[in-house]
Amino acid sequence: MTQRRSLLRAATLVPLASPALAPLALPRRALAQAPGFPSRPLRILVPAVAAGGSDTATRILLPSLAARLGQPVVADNRPGGSGNLANEVLAQAAADGHTLQMGTIGNIAVNPLIQRNLAINPLRDFTHVSLAVQVTNLLVVPADRPWRSVAELVAAARARPGSLSYGSSGVGSAGHLAGALLDQVAGIESVHIPYRGGGQLITDILSGKLDFSFATAATTLDHVLTGRLRALAVPSAERSALVPTVPTIAEAGLPGYAVLNWYMLVAPRGLPPAVTATLNTAVRAALAEPEVRRKLAQQGIEPLPSTPEEATAFLGAEMTKWAAVVRQAGIGTE
Secondary structure (H helix, E strand, O other): OHHHHHHHHHHHOOOOOOOOOOOOOOOHHHOOOOOOOOOOOEEEEEOOOOOOHHHHHHHHHHHHHHHHHOOOEEEEEOOOHHHHHHHHHHHHOOOOOOEEEEEEHHHHHHHHHHOOOOOOOHHHHEEEEEEEEEEOEEEEEEOOOOOOOHHHHHHHHHHOOOOOEEEEOOOOOHHHHHHHHHHHHHOOOOEEEEOOOOHHHHHHHHOOOOOEEEEEHHHHHHHHHOOOEEEEEEOOOOOOOOOOOOOEOOOOOOOOOOOOEEEEEEEEOOOOHHHHHHHHHHHHHHHHOHHHHHHHHHOOEEEOOOOHHHHHHHHHHHHHHHHHHHHHHOOOOO
16 A cells, blocks of 8 residues: 555655545455446557557456456557547547546657647546556666666766667657656756657667667566666666666666656546446456456556546646656657
């Protein structure tokens, strides 16, 4: 309980309003459902292609959610427009709880900041059912680079401004934000190379075309273990249980640095409170299941459930935090 609340605070460096989270361990028969809900199968929109982080986390949760809700729950991949397509589909869906989305930091927190003509604002236009998970990211460099610490990487960047490049899975992604924040906190200037997903990004950093990257543990850890990549730090506020010996960037000499790569379950605006409560209880109970947690951990994903109120406060705080970084970095003019 204390760890989950700490993670929620650390992501934005501000406290959340709710004084406590309800217990996670809920027996299936204790799930009090809204009258008549659900009345048909549910779908969870995924704003990315299959096999990505948000898709993987969603599919791990599907069987448990279906068992608890008493209806099939399916993933509906809707990549496109940097996640805006999934936002549009969700905004047009009926607010009855049968259409949800596994929103990401990129498409529900950052897109409104860097694409200012968007008609949909997820803070205003969505119901925030629950935070779902956080994804372990690693700051990695190719094995042929000489840097063995964040301090050495920063020193090299300062010595040659604008010469080091880093890759991310797209403009506004968690990896992009992590690199922009590193520039600002460390006082360096690096070159951002956006990719369409993580596949080609990993290929290019393995080949040495990139100098560093903030990428998911699911795509980098095997290469770290085989020595093809070197993990310098994790960008989150706390060390990851997946790689407990790898320091945080704050521990490595840049205090206050924190980037959390998270997913949140959201629904259309106007979802009835009873339906929101039913879904929230189901999500939190699913995330407490040992088998679900085991499968998530294998992918470098950790449960991060919340109340709906905490989810709303969290999203607002994240948008406020990243608005300042986006402005300073000029993201949105790329």
